[in-house]
Amino acid sequence: EIVAAAEAALSDGPLKGKRVIVTSGPTQEPIDPVRYISNRSSGAQGTAIGKALVALGAEVVFVTGPADVPPPEGVQVVRVETAVQMLDAVQAALPADAAVFAAAVADWRVAQAASSKMKKEKGEIPTLSFAENPDILATVSQMTKGRPPLVVGFAAETDNVIAHATAKRLRKGCDWIVANDVSPATGTFGGTQNTVHVISDDGVEDWPKMAKDAVAERLAQRIAGALVG
C-alpha cells in the first residue's frame, strides 16, 4: 500500500491534487450482539472506483462497510459497520472535491437493538421495528456550505431502473446517479459485470454491459472531465 500511495502521490494524472471520498460495500445494522441486517453488496464496484480514481492521481478516502472485496491500494481506508457510522466518517473526511457514494447503505436500522442475544421462547415471535437511517447521499448533496462540487450517487434497483433513479436524483439533490439493475437474475451483486445508466442534468447515458473495472475507469474519466474540464 505504501508503494501504491507513493505512486499515486507522484502521479501526474488529471485528478492530481483532487480529494475524492468513495463509500463502498454494504452496511450492517445490529439486531442484537450476534444478529444483523445486511445486503448482498460485495464492495466490488466501490473498490474498482477507488482504484480507478487513484490511477488518475486522486487522493481517495475510502469509507467501507464489511465488504467481501478488499479496499484498493493507495487509498486512505476508513472501516465502518452501520449507516450512522458511515455518515460520521464521510463528514469527517470533508472537505472534498467529489464524493462517490457507491456503498449499499441500509435505509433503516433496528429501532432498539438488544444488548443481549434475543432468546427464542415457545410461541413468541418477535417483531422488529425500525428507525430511518440518515440519508448520506441527501445529506451531503444538500449541504449549504462545503458541499463537494460533484456528488455522485448510486441507485440499485430491481425494477423500473431509469424511472426510479431519475426521481432519486432529483429527490436527493446529487449531480449524477449511476443506476443499475440488481435483481438476482442479473448477477450484479457479487458478480464482476455491471450494466449502468448515468443520469445527470444532461439526461440519461446508457452504458453497455461491461466489467465493474471498466465501469469504474469510465466513471473516473468522467469525474476527471467534470472536475478538471
Added chain:
Amino acid sequence: EIVAAAEAALSDGPLKGKRVIVTSGPTQEPIDPVRYISNRSSGAQGTAIGKALVALGAEVVFVTGPADVPPPEGVQVVRVETAVQMLDAVQAALPADAAVFAAAVADWRVAQAASSKMKKEKGEIPTLSFAENPDILATVSQMTKGRPPLVVGFAAETDNVIAHATAKRLRKGCDWIVANDVSPATGTFGGTQNTVHVISDDGVEDWPKMAKDAVAERLAQRIAGALVG
C-alpha cells in the same frame, strides 16, 4: 480436495466407516432480493470440527451457510443459505452415525420476504414480522426412526451460559450440547479461540480456553469414544 478425500478413505482412524453430518456457518434469511438477516458466525468452529473428524477417518457431510471460513478438505460440501434449506440438506444426508450442529441457524425468517426491493417512501417505516424457522437440532434429536445415535448441538449464549445451555439440551433432546459465550467482549465470533462447556448426561465439562482447532480435535476424539467405545 481429491487427495484429502483419498487420504480420508484410506485412513485407519477410529471413525473409519462412520458417517457424520456437520453443519457450519451462519444462515441468511432474505428480507427482499438484496437485503437479508444473518449473524456473526464465521464458520471457523464448524470447519475445524469437519477437519478433525476427517482426520479420524470419518466420512463427513458438511452442510454450510455462507461462511467466511471455507469448508475443510476431504468432506462432501452442501451449500445452503436459509434454515429451511439447511434442514432439507441435513435430512437428505441421513442416515448418519452422528450429527454435529455447529451452524448458527436463524431462529426466525421474515414472514413474507418481498420479491422486489423494498422502497424507502417518505415517512413510512416498515416493520418486519417473522415466522419461526424449523428447529434442526430438535427435529433430528426427536426423530423416532433413523435418529443418529449421537446428536451434538451448540449453544451460543451471551449470558447465563451453563444454565441456558443445560435447559436447551433437555428441551431439544440432543445428547450433548457444546456451550460457549459469544458476547462481543469474548471475540468468539470471528475469532480463533473458544471457551466451551460440554454438557451431557454425565454433567458439565468445562474445557479451558483454547484454539478452535483444539476444541474441534478434542470434540472429535470424544465423538470417536462415544461411537466406537
